[in-house]
Amino acid sequence: MNPVLDQWLASCVRSAGTLGCGVRLPDGTCVSRSLHEGFPQNHLDETLRCLAELSPVFSGQGLFPRWLTWAFESGQLRVVIRSDGALCVFAAQTNSLAARNLDAITEDFFALKLAD
């Protein structure tokens, strides 16, 4: 486990309305935290893999997203893609404090030093 990442994930999940979050490292390893029974770790890991699969579809269309927000009826998924290939997903309940913090978390993830 990457201690920097572990510490960062722990800090991310403090806001009310957080459902879960996770990071897929450039080597394909997934690290996730579940904050809601409907969002178990293995599903969050599968979500990360699924979202990583979709990245080339955007680049094939000449789109290179910094981040994406999948907005659903009762929650949203913020997906942040770094240039080193690390990908983060953050699930928040709609209209919650966690949802309002998504931009700050996004910037934190961009600034996060994952490698020594």
Added chain:
Amino acid sequence: MDDEKHFLETIRPLFADWSKNTWRIEVAISADQALGILKDSQFDLIVVDVNMPVLDGVQFLSILSRRYPDLKKAALTGLANEEKRAACLTNGAELFIEKPRSAEGLKSVFTMLDELVTWRPQTGFQGMLRRVNLQDVIQMECLGRNSSILEITDRKMSGRIYIEDGRIIHAGVGSLAGEAAFQKLLALASGAFQLQPFEPPPARTIEGQWEFLLMEAARVRDESAQPAADAAPEPARILDTPPGDGQLPRLMETLICSGQGKPLYQWQCYDANGRVELLKKISQYAARLGRLLPLGKFDRLEIQLHDSRAVAQAKSDRLVYVQAAAENGKPPA
């Protein structure tokens, strides 16, 4: 740009010589490399090989048209056919050339490219196209699920369109109300409009989906257009920017399709088929994510790019893609 390195090595000194060294030539063996070169300095012309691995020339032309609208583009191919030619010209190429197999052929290609470099397009209507029009503003308000009032005025009349949470709920002009008023306002060839903060309308007279209301208004406007107008009408313009956000986003691209992916409306969409495929993929992945996590019904995907922002909606009855950048170059909030 060509993945055949020896071809690039052949033409580079030849073209430099034929141009009497007035051309500065850079070569790239991939789209990635070409984009890197374009980023670093300004160019007059790019020649793109159509048959490229990974990202083919047609898609690359489409990207170039969006990122570098003023850059002249020529497509080069060893296997020319009408379909390819149409795809290249639709995606922004000014010239479509078959790869020459002789020195004479190369000279003729050089002459065509030289002509293209010195050709200056007429610019009479470019300024008008860049203006945001009423339809674009309504689309942005609806896709952004905003609430606002659009106040529209011309020399003879003044009317209002009410948008609440991205739905068009009322329109009024003179004694008209509802869809008839909406169509009348959208049919105005000139005038001005202003975005006002939302307040409840005197009545709720419109219930239809905004995409179809806009399409119907476009149809009515086209049918009532005078065929022999003496002067091109001036598009409606914005008087003031909305409070708070500063500048309105500048629309870059719009595509509205049926649920099956048939384009119903498109504006500056250089690769509609590619965008439809993207929207279908988004729809598939939204369903997959929905099966993994209990998030409810999928509404939209917001895509934050480096210089712009896109919103994609994939519903059973429609697929929508809108991309916008702020006038000041910063992505819209």
